[in-house]
Amino acid sequence: MAALSSAERLIVTVVSTVMQFTMSRFPMVAVSILYLTILVAAPGQLTHIVANFSTEATFLQWMTFMVPPALASAGLVALLQSHPPLRRSDVVLACVPSFALCAMAAIWAPRLLLVGLPSLLLTMVGATAMRQFARRDSRKAYKIVIRSTFACFAAVLIATLLSPIGFPVTIGPMTVMTLGLSFIGLFLGIATLHPGLAGAYFVTCLLAATLSPGNRPVPLFEPEVVPLRNAPSAGAAFEAWLKSRPDLGAYKKAGRPYPVIIASAEGGGIYAAAHAYLALSAMQAICPSFPVHLFATVGVSGGSIGTLLYSATTASRSETGDLVNCQSPGSIDQAIDTRPLATDLISPPLANLLFAQVADFLVPFVHVFPDSGEILAKAIAGMAPGNSHMSEPLRASWNPSASRPVTLFVTTDVSEGNRVVISPLDGAGAIGAASFPSGSITSPRDIASNEAAFISARFPWLTATARLQVSDNSFRILADGGYYENSGADTAMDLIAQIRELARLHAECAKGKPVLGDLGSCSCPVRMETSFRSSANWVGCGIPVFLAFMPISEAREGLPGYTYEDTPDPSQSWLGDPLTTMLQARSARGVLAIDRARAAFASPQDREMAQGSDVDNGFFPHVLPVSDLRLPVGWLLSPASVADMLAISANLEACGKEHDSNSSIATWTAGNGCRMKMLATLFNPAEVPRALGIKAHGRD
Template identity: 30%
Template sequence: MPSARRHRSLLRRLYRGLLRLAGWVAIVLDHLKPVRVPLLVLAVAVAAVLGVDQVSELFLIALWTDPDTGRYLWLLAGAALAGLAVWYEARHAYRMVYPRWPALQDPRARGLREWLPRVLGAAVPTLVLLGYLVAVRRVPDGLCRAVGDCLRRDLRAAGLLLETAALTAFFVGRRPLLDRWCAHRGRPPLLAPRPALEPRARRLRELGRAPRRILAGALLLNVAVTVLIGWRPTLLDGGGPLAILLLAAAFLALSGGLLCMLADRRGWPLLSVLLLVTAALHALHLNDNHRVRQYPAMSTHQHPAPPPPDARPRFDDYAQAWLADRCAGRAVCPVVLVSAEGGGIRAAAWTALVLGRLTERVQALAPAPGEPWLARHLFAGSGVSGGSLGLATYVGLLRAPPDGAPLDRRAQALLSHDFLAPALANLFFVDFTQRWLPGAWFDDRARALTRAWENAARKQGVAAFAQPFAAAYLRADGTPDTAAPALFLNSTTVAEGRRFVQHPFQPLATPQRQPWTAAYDGAAWLDPRVPLSEAVLNSARFTYISPAGTLETAGDPRPVPATLQLVDGGYFENSGATTLLEVMRLLRGLAAQRGQRLRFIVLHISNDPQLSDFVDRHDRARFMPFYSADCPAPAPLPPSRPSGEAAAPLRALLDTRSARGGYARAQLLGALHPDEREPARGDLLWHFRLCGGGYPMPLGWTISAPVFEAMRRQLEANYPLDAMARALREQLAPDVARDETSPR
């Protein structure tokens, strides 16, 4: 019996303990509701810091590699402003009386109401410091070679730590300091001794004049900044992406918190209503400001005007003119082709670096005025996403006036521009506002990105990005201009799931000829005046920084379907090899009509360190006909576990993208005709790939100087560039006697 009584007593104590725990859980949950906007901001920040590689690169740039002290001060100011905004909103949210949450008046939770705003405010600079520490752990030892760089990064990290301490001291010690100051001046205290002793407010006006002015002023300033960014997307460029994110977080905490306070006081489900409104507007396409620009003057919130008569050159005319100019008197004509895989700014930088460095090496062997040897024999490039930006950068620099700097250095200067800052500013201010408004009123973040590309290119003397895509391929007399290699930039259509091949020519597809397999010929939908920057964007619309674009055409007759939606070309396949193979077949057919034999030199440029190589030749002394760097095997992925019946179809659809890329590379390799006995007489393929294990190279639209240097080290260490350049020079040199005796 005593044992049974002890057992019942233990159960009663356990039951009472569980009741107390449930009561505290309910109290804590009720206390989280008034501050859900700051909590949501911080939760998203934590997820980005711990799980997004592109965000890690932002921390490394801001605290380590960026020598600009001004941008670091902007970062400190942004972190302090966001911390103060989160604290201030949470502090006054707890002063309000909410009839549906009586637990907020529970005296047992007084400490929670006092300390939670302080902790949330001090967490902002702490999260920035945490993001840097997480990012720097991924950097291998030895990359911080310069003492000045190491000292700068340590001092900047210490600055964030000091800012966290300063904010904490301000939150905790400001009341005693104000009390002493008031006592010294002989005035009554301005604040209650503790937050819990401050008068509760049933209406916003009862908070006091200063809080009302600060909260209303923040809301008005938020509107003003949104309007200014919509008018001038580059307004906040100088501050850096992290500072822009922190500024957006500050405004969201104050403005969103104020609106939620007003709604919560009346029991209105504001956030739920806003989500329903934006979902309805999106589903009904009532506020689509993501239209593809068909000509330079068009905005992304406008419908296109009818196009002018199509004056673009025909592909056949361009190819015949190219063959006549490059292959005259040659029995076997060398043709260079490039496929550049997608991968954000990493792909753009690696593509431009490989092509620029190789062009300079070949040209250094036989300096001559005019077109560089490699560029002269480069017929076409097929790009996806960031690879398209890299190809456009290379071709644009070839057409720009020389300034004495090597091509790869000029490409670095162009691509080192912060393309992410204007896109983020537009995303969190203009596009965020547009989502709640019926009708399309503002240019979207994709237009901010193309403007950034155009501005960066203009600083390097490259006007092509802002000009019509076809302008570089047409002379004033209407004949094709073959000085620029033909670009084929791949996008993907949403509803149909097909490739969308963009090029600067009139439509290649005719009832008699269908060059594209399971793909749309983009020229049938695109205005002849479509800017190069927009064509690159259509290939690089990787959600969510670059939104899906609605392509409408006003031509007559209109193609079917008349409206398409475009996303990143990598959704179909990320290699660009499928389109390059089809271009190769077209050129072979046209050359055969002339009785011209061709020798293809394919440069395939990939940038994913996890990519399994499709070329198994790694001997630097024997780099023909095939060669690829012998990268260390990537770390094995954890074993795949079976998916549930709901997730399995979606997972299969996503994973087939990588498989299609592997299939396309294998098809491209199989279409070549190498000569193993005399490699110089057959087709060649060199796979320029990035290896893992070095400096982390994320996918975002901003890149740091150490990434470029790491790429240069890999290019020089993993590829026999000098020997490759000599081989290319021998292949491309107009040696008629050798060509006439070269068997195929």
């Protein structure tokens, strides 16, 4: 074999030295790389938290978020001091997490440097002092760190289990993150000193993760606790709801069809939840009779949380009665309670993931602690403290004579890739899809509303997929509804198709033709009208209906299928392209679903509504410029961001006023205002002059 050249020997020496350095200091290197990766990747939720930390964090959170990495740095120095002995430069490596936190503060929230820089200095002093102590008595230092690590982890774990919501929220998301990463680093340091034991344990855990039966099932209400209620079909429920409307007389007197509104809310984490809640609540603040006409909401992922919050809070406070014309509410800030939207929903599941799930991992083949999804569902119920509607049984959540809408939550079946619609009705919005707990998947058990909403929002990796027991011996694994279609428009259009089919069957029945289905009384038929401003047929006891659709989604330029700019050098990645394709296809399906809905409501001459829209189209989208507002995809939103969203969601004065055409935010704000005014026209059948409303938007 030929001798190595000097250059080759140099390369071998360098590689060997780097490998030896890395392996002997693996825990410090691994944690440092993790912090630096977070710094470089700059995930939107983290930058949002840090940017608002200096103004919104409590004094306790200010003082504690830098403590865990400081203590972990000293602990790792003590653990690794004799394997082989560490140099002074290794102290710097141990302090990289604190350096990274200071860099995050300098980039995203400079005021945090008031805490970060002194903490960094103390971290370096502490790590240096621990190195000196460990050099004198490494065994004693080792024992101190081992005992302290397990004692602190046990204390944090107990606090998390006793107060799964309160404790993480109190210390805040930054402290939860740094505390969790610090424990991981220390556990890696302990494993490095016992490689044989650590290797055997790792293999055991790998087998457990592969062979274990899965997470604990989603908690359900047993029939002995919540008696089984018969769920009506979509058609029967709609007919019962329609005939109980208290303001039918106003439309019959005016000779106008009765407006029925279906709303859908797109996925996107907390910003989608906030958008759905704000859009629906703003419409109710403008038009007090809006919830009386809102038959159903369809939620996907974060949109499900928003529609549930609206249904349980704002809509439930509506007083059903005579029709009330729409008026400008004056200060929209005072008309809508935005406090639930600033609820910290990220700290509880993050703490569960970093503490409880790590502890669960220490006990292979047994699930001792609840998963993060169960914890987040409890946190969602806490968005409206004391409100029983947030967690009541789903079948009991809807009453046809009340003002709360039917809530449909869309999930994705992992094994089939199809939709599963969870709702209080039998098969509502589930054409070609499964439905639970009534319909194609009928169960004697019921599910809590907050659990149903969050099954729709289980997007990895913070929360695992849901394990749902659908019968005594059968389970379904359900994931985020956005995997199938992120807008909810497909499910909303299926529900609209079911309502239209009811009207068709009523018409056939009225002609004496035999029909199948649950029609109620076809002597008083439901009639579909395609124009609101035209005279409607109120002959006999039949009810003419005008269907309107309100999709709540992200604002997007252009139409699907069109390319508006050249891409001379697109990026390409052998590893990343499959994942990018999946995520982009997920988003594109939602955009296409809304586009198809628009075409279904538009006139044949202008299917894209490029020439504007009017009341008779019955299509009233509400959009949010997510990228312009730099909103995070996560579970924590600052009050300042909520205020920005509200300003865009319900600015009626922006409609018709001149604005900077180069400002996309101003353009979207004006569009929302005009479409809300158009929707308000549906609540003025008698055309009262002073009532709020416009008949068209975007037309000369």
